[in-house]
Amino acid sequence: MADSKPFPALDGDPETAETLLRAVFGIVMDEAVRKGTSASEKVCEWKEPEELKQLLDLELRDQGESQEQILERCRAVIRYSVKTGHPRFFNQLFSGLDAHALAGRVITESLNTSQYTYEIAPVFVLMEEEVLKTLRALVGWRSGDGVFCPGGSISNMYAINLARYQRYPDCKQRGLWALPPLALFTSQECHYSIKKGAAFLGLGTDSVRVVKADERGKMVPKDLERQIKMAEAEGAVPFLVSATSGTTVLGAFDPLEAIADVCQRHGLWLHVDAAWGGSVLLSQTHRHLLDGIQRADSVAWNPHKLLAAGLQCSALLLRDTSNLLKHCHGSQASYLFQQDKFYDVALDTGDKVVQCGRRVDCLKLWLMWKAQGGQGLERRVNRAFALAQYLVEEVKKREGFELVMEPEFVNVCFWFVPPSLRGKQESPDYSQRLYKVAPVLKERMVKEGSMMIGYQPHGTRGNFFRMVVANPALTRTDMDFLLNELERLGQDL
Amino acid sequence: MADSKPFPALDGDPETAETLLRAVFGIVMDEAVRKGTSASEKVCEWKEPEELKQLLDLELRDQGESQEQILERCRAVIRYSVKTGHPRFFNQLFSGLDAHALAGRVITESLNTSQYTYEIAPVFVLMEEEVLKTLRALVGWRSGDGVFCPGGSISNMYAINLARYQRYPDCKQRGLWALPPLALFTSQECHYSIKKGAAFLGLGTDSVRVVKADERGKMVPKDLERQIKMAEAEGAVPFLVSATSGTTVLGAFDPLEAIADVCQRHGLWLHVDAAWGGSVLLSQTHRHLLDGIQRADSVAWNPHKLLAAGLQCSALLLRDTSNLLKHCHGSQASYLFQQDKFYDVALDTGDKVVQCGRRVDCLKLWLMWKAQGGQGLERRVNRAFALAQYLVEEVKKREGFELVMEPEFVNVCFWFVPPSLRGKQESPDYSQRLYKVAPVLKERMVKEGSMMIGYQPHGTRGNFFRMVVANPALTRTDMDFLLNELERLGQDL
Numbered sequence: 001m002a003d004s005k006p007f008p009a010l011d012g013d014p015e016t017a018e019t020l021l022r023a024v025f026g027i028v029m030d031e032a033v034r035k036g037t038s039a040s041e042k043v044c045e046w047k048e049p050e051e052l053k054q055l056l057d058l059e060l061r062d063q064g065e066s067q068e069q070i071l072e073r074c075r076a077v078i079r080y081s082v083k084t085g086h087p088r089f090f091n092q093l094f095s096g097l098d099a100h101a102l103a104g105r106v107i108t109e110s111l112n113t114s115q116y117t118y119e120i121a122p123v124f125v126l127m128e129e130e131v132l133k134t135l136r137a138l139v140g141w142r143s144g145d146g147v148f149c150p151g152g153s154i155s156n157m158y159a160i161n162l163a164r165y166q167r168y169p170d171c172k173q174r175g176l177w178a179l180p181p182l183a184l185f186t187s188q189e190c191h192y193s194i195k196k197g198a199a200f201l202g203l204g205t206d207s208v209r210v211v212k213a214d215e216r217g218k219m220v221p222k223d224l225e226r227q228i229k230m231a232e233a234e235g236a237v238p239f240l241v242s243a244t245s246g247t248t249v250l251g252a253f254d255p256l257e258a259i260a261d262v263c264q265r266h267g268l269w270l271h272v273d274a275a276w277g278g279s280v281l282l283s284q285t286h287r288h289l290l291d292g293i294q295r296a297d298s299v300a301w302n303p304h305k306l307l308a309a310g311l312q313c314s315a316l317l318l319r320d321t322s323n324l325l326k327h328c329h330g331s332q333a334s335y336l337f338q339q340d341k342f343y344d345v346a347l348d349t350g351d352k353v354v355q356c357g358r359r360v361d362c363l364k365l366w367l368m369w370k371a372q373g374g375q376g377l378e379r380r381v382n383r384a385f386a387l388a389q390y391l392v393e394e395v396k397k398r399e400g401f402e403l404v405m406e407p408e409f410v411n412v413c414f415w416f417v418p419p420s421l422r423g424k425q426e427s428p429d430y431s432q433r434l435y436k437v438a439p440v441l442k443e444r445m446v447k448e449g450s451m452m453i454g455y456q457p458h459g460t461r462g463n464f465f466r467m468v469v470a471n472p473a474l475t476r477t478d479m480d481f482l483l484n485e486l487e488r489l490g491q492d493l
Numbered sequence: 494m495a496d497s498k499p500f501p502a503l504d505g506d507p508e509t510a511e512t513l514l515r516a517v518f519g520i521v522m523d524e525a526v527r528k529g530t531s532a533s534e535k536v537c538e539w540k541e542p543e544e545l546k547q548l549l550d551l552e553l554r555d556q557g558e559s560q561e562q563i564l565e566r567c568r569a570v571i572r573y574s575v576k577t578g579h580p581r582f583f584n585q586l587f588s589g590l591d592a593h594a595l596a597g598r599v600i601t602e603s604l605n606t607s608q609y610t611y612e613i614a615p616v617f618v619l620m621e622e623e624v625l626k627t628l629r630a631l632v633g634w635r636s637g638d639g640v641f642c643p644g645g646s647i648s649n650m651y652a653i654n655l656a657r658y659q660r661y662p663d664c665k666q667r668g669l670w671a672l673p674p675l676a677l678f679t680s681q682e683c684h685y686s687i688k689k690g691a692a693f694l695g696l697g698t699d700s701v702r703v704v705k706a707d708e709r710g711k712m713v714p715k716d717l718e719r720q721i722k723m724a725e726a727e728g729a730v731p732f733l734v735s736a737t738s739g740t741t742v743l744g745a746f747d748p749l750e751a752i753a754d755v756c757q758r759h760g761l762w763l764h765v766d767a768a769w770g771g772s773v774l775l776s777q778t779h780r781h782l783l784d785g786i787q788r789a790d791s792v793a794w795n796p797h798k799l800l801a802a803g804l805q806c807s808a809l810l811l812r813d814t815s816n817l818l819k820h821c822h823g824s825q826a827s828y829l830f831q832q833d834k835f836y837d838v839a840l841d842t843g844d845k846v847v848q849c850g851r852r853v854d855c856l857k858l859w860l861m862w863k864a865q866g867g868q869g870l871e872r873r874v875n876r877a878f879a880l881a882q883y884l885v886e887e888v889k890k891r892e893g894f895e896l897v898m899e900p901e902f903v904n905v906c907f908w909f910v911p912p913s914l915r916g917k918q919e920s921p922d923y924s925q926r927l928y929k930v931a932p933v934l935k936e937r938m939v940k941e942g943s944m945m946i947g948y949q950p951h952g953t954r955g956n957f958f959r960m961v962v963a964n965p966a967l968t969r970t971d972m973d974f975l976l977n978e979l980e981r982l983g984q985d986l
Contacts, residue, residue, distance in 0.1 A: 014527070014530070016592075017526070017592035018522060018526065018527065018592075020592050020593070020596060021522060021526060021592055021595065021596060022518075022522065024596040024599060024600070025515075025518040025522075025599065027600075028599055028600060028603045029511060029514060029515065029518075032600070032603035032604055033510070033511065033514060033603060034507070034511065036603070036604075037507070044615075046615075047615065048836075049611065049615070049619060049836070049837070049840060052615055052616070052619060053619055056616060056619065056620070058619060058620055058623040058859070059623065060623065060624065060627045060859065060862045060863065060867065061866060061867065062866050062867040062868045063866040063868065064863070064864050064865045064866035064868070064869045065863050065864055065866070069863075070593065070596075070860065070863060070864050073860065073863060074596065074600060074860070077600060077604075077616055077856065078600060078603075078604065080615060080616050081604045081606065081614070081615070081616045081617070082604075082606060082612075082613045082614065082615070083604075084604065084605050084606050084613065085605065091612070091613060092607070092613065094605070094607075094850070097603075097605070099509075099510035099511075099513050099514055100513070100563065102514065102602060102603060102605075103513060103514060103517040103563075103567065105602040106517060106518065106521055106599055106602060107517070107520075107521060107525070107567060107570060107571060109595060109598040109599060109602060109803065110521045110525035110526060110529070110571075110590075110595060111525055111529075111570075111571065111574045111575075111576075111577065112577050112578065112587070112590070112595075112803050112804055113574065113575060113577050113804070114585070114587075114804055118542065119575075119584070119939070119945075120575045120577065120584060120585065120945075121574070121575065122537075122539075122540065122542070122545055122573060122574070122575070123545070123549060123570055123573050123574045124574070126542060126545060126546055126549065126551060127549070127551055130551040130552065130553065131553065134553045150643035150644075150647075150848065150852070151643075151848045151849060151850050151851065152849065152850070153847060153848045153849045153850075154643075154847070154848060157693075157847070161693060171692075171695070171697065172692045172697065172698060173692075173697050173698050173699050174697045174699055175669065175674075175691075175695055175696045175697025175699065175700055176668065176669040176670060176695040176696075176697070177669060177670070177674055177697075178697070181668075181670055191849070192824045192826040192849070193847075193849055195824055196822065196824050196847045197847065198668075199664075199665045199666075199822075200650075200654060200694065200822075200847045201693065201694060201695050202664070202668055202669040202694050202695020202696060203668045203669075203695065204664065204665065204666050204667045204668025204669070204670075204671070205665060205666050206666050206667055206668065207668055248828055249828050304850075310602065310605050311605055311606070311607055311850055311852055312850060312852055329689065329692075329693075331685045331688055331689050333685040334949050334950055334951070335741055335742050335947065335949035335951070335959070336949075338932070338948070338949060338950075338956075340932045340956070341932065341935075342932065342935070342936035342939075343541070343542070344542065347542060354646060354647070354650070354686075354689045354690065354693045355643065355644045355646045355647060356644060356645065356646045356684070356685070356686055357587070357644050357645070357646075357797075357804055357805060358644065359643070359804055359805055363570065366551070366553065367563065367566065367567070369553045370553065370557070370558050370562075370563060370566060371557050371558055371563050372557045373554060373555050373556040373557035373558070374553065374554065374555040375555045375556065375557070376557045439831070439833045439834065439835065442834075442835070443835035446612070446835075452612075452613075454828065455831070456827050456828035456829075456831060457827055457831075458827070458828070463831075463833070466828070
């Protein structure tokens with residue numbers, strides 16, 4: 001039965017809870033922050049799944065455990081986790097550890113609120129608005145709308161749903177059966193979320209018409225034009241083009257001006273998936289790569305990638321000023337969005353989204369921006385470009401490295417050619433053997449814990465490495481290390 | 494140009510970063526954890542939006558700020574935020590601050606990884622599997638599948654998409670145009686995410702057939718049967734029933750056995766939206782409320798609600814063992830899910846979801862469970878029921894309070910009848926006047942910062958309070974406070 005003693009949620013008393021949290025903060029500082037970002041520590045501690053299961057003792061039991069045991073578990077979780085903030089973690093489009101962003105994330109977690117109403121998230125409703133306004137200004141819009149989504153894939157889906165709704169508001173109520181077959185267009189280099197999104201939204205992957213990209217990975221506007229006409233000839237109604245600013249593998253930027261011309265001609269919604277490349281807008285030097293983005297109807301931009309804001313920080317930005325988000329997604333739940341509240345209920349943004357509870361994703365970016373300033377963030381972006389260029393020059397200088405192509409962004413794609421294959425380009429099995437090198441080196445580096453870099457096949461090309469220069473703490477030393485380490489790991493191949 | 498000095502991402506050097514983080518941890522401990530959960534502090538610090546904007550100085554500028562300024566900003570963000578861990582925050586289905594869960598969240602943030610591959614999330618891939626297995630066992634399944642989603646709304650959407658795909662795998666490629674009109678069924682008391690989901694998935698809100706609920710808020714199986722026949726008669730193909738275990742306002746549990754019988758008879762996918770009520774499965778005493786849940790095909794369960802794991806922790810559980818999730822959502826992106834990896838690529842779970850990057854949501858629940866044990870969590874659930882019952886008895890005892898109905902869960906719905914309305918039940922404007930009371934009291938409590946409780950109209954009933962007993966730190970004192978405070982705030986009405 002209930003009595004008036006507090007429940008022992010915190011193992012008895014608030015002081016124990018504080019002791020626990022202080023101890024965990026200490027462990028996080030030592031293990032994840034200090035060691036996790038130190039080049040002299042391993043980037044990962046590889047264990048086979050079965051062994052790792054044993055080490056972690058994952059099973060959840062009836063009995064609770066002591067504070068001491070819990071702290072040991074915290075240490076183990078960190079020990080066997082990959083250190084994505086480590087200067088030798090080159091594996092994904094996100095990396096690095098920004099102290100201000102992490103501070104923002106810890107505060108967010110401690111406040112544990114949902115972004116849906118001003119009532120319970122007054123600071124964050126206003127802050128999200130301000131952050132989105134700032135991002136929109138960089139796109140080139142003085143007004144508009146937007147929302148933070150749980151990742152770029154969902155931002156892209158939102159864009160497709162909004163474009164569909166704008167053209168056919170009936171869809172919301174009557175479904176796709178009330179609509180003619182639709183077609184949307186994106187390049188062969190687009191992110192896979194476009195097809196996933198089309199399937200999820202009921203459009204089907206067939207509705208995605210794949211436009212050719214040139215040898216640099218950029219969409220070919222002429223082929224876009226051709227595909228639009230073909231779709232129309234087949235009886236489908238084109239409604240959206242999704243251009244990409246910063247493709248996943250090659251880091252290519254679609255020619256937005258030319259694509260916007262095509263969209264304008266055909267009355268199509270232009271979405272720009274700038275999840276990866278959006279942060280380039282901060283750089284006066286490089287933002288020309290996104291020239292024309294101001295003509296888009298929607299932009300997906302993930303500051304958790306190049307800006308290292310922390311997973312997830314994914315903005316969907318809209319040029320729309322007609323409250324399309326709310327019309328498209330709203331359902332006026334009366335238990336949450338009461339109309340007789342004592343404040344302006346336009347501040348309750350929950351009906352802009354298809355989620356109900358929604359995490360606060362703005363604080364980490366806001367705090368980082370306040371600390372670094374736009375100038376500091378711009379320097380980061382410029383520096384990443386410069387370091388990528390340095391790496392390219394080094395790759396060219398060294399025997400045993402072959403560039404896939406000159407990058408225009410911070411993805412540097414290259415092959416490592418091991419000693420036994422050098423000078424054998426003419427041999428018939430050269431490519432076959434070359435493509436088997438990356439998986440072997442990947443296994444070796446992970447098992448040693450010396451670094452992590454991704455590889456993939458791409459188009460007609462077999463496996464090559466994709467280096468991503470994103471972590472703001474990187475230096476030339478890390479670029480040199482990457483190449484030296486590949487040489488060392490592959491010297492016997 | 495790039496040189497070999499580290500970038501001043503951390504204001505110059507790692508030590509400054511550590512100093513910052515230690516200071517922020519201290520602020521979080523003092524302001525959010527200690528004061529934020531203390532009954533002697535305010536639960537919120539109300540400011541009008543324009544004033545709050547001024548106080549926060551939200552604008553993002555070119556110039557960065559000093560460490561001191563940043564720390565002051567951290568304090569301000571916490572000061573003006575609502576304290577959802579406070580013992581007088583009764584406003585939502587989530588509340589409370591569990592120190593172990595918070596510890597898990599802070600570690601998650603410091604490791605900043607994505608759940609998609611074993612490569613970069615070895616600990617969390619295995620941990621998610623184990624946590625889902627434990628939750629499935631409580632549902633009554635020895636095998637199955639599942640995934641953590643960004644909130645219950647998206648879990649519900651997943652269920653609808655999976656049911657649709659299972660019946661019509663063609664849909665993924667060819668879209669809804671290749672399918673007959675579909676119908677899904679849920680009660681009038683269901684969460685609004687079902688309709689939002691139907692719209693988003695292209696089915697349209699018309700495809701959602703609303704089944705009657707009885708006066709307790711439970712779906713009427715007879716009416717479900719009737720609606721299914723009606724839909725069929727209209728040429729639609731029924732494919733899914735979404736039952737609710739723990740409705741949002743009344744906390745009602747649909748009769749799952751009877752609904753499962755109907756689903757079995759008609760060959761329909763049974764989804765149970767147990768986002769709110771799922772945690773009752775931990776209680777031997779109360780789990781009968783979900784009898785029949787083992788017959789479901791999918792279950793949505795949010796441990797961030799009654800278990801206070803922290804936003805967001807939302808599990809979608811599946812009985813399926815055919816890898817339906819991967820078939821339905823997968824797209825085999827070759828840059829992420831390379832098939833020539835050196836470990837078992839079945840461990841790469843990223844293709845189960847429509848997201849690409851996905852946050853780690855399992856650690857907070859796992860760590861809390863390890864610390865409390867299943868028994869500790871069961872005690873919490875039992876205690877919440879007992880406290881809700883205590884409150885009901887108090888409401889009945891006191892003049893000026895009127896219960897909407899006897900609750901079966903921890904939602905206690907009631908009216909506060911102010912002195913001027915007592916004994917006036919027969920007067921023609923009684924209801925009109927009564928329904929205006931809650932918004933007035935809400936404004937008063939928020940402006941004083943003394944407590945927060947939600948109200949809403951519901952069906953034919955006007956505004957009443959919905960008390961949610963979820964915070965594990967609550968005691969009878971807090972229940973008494975709630976009633977006393979309403980009396981105090983409303984004594985002049």
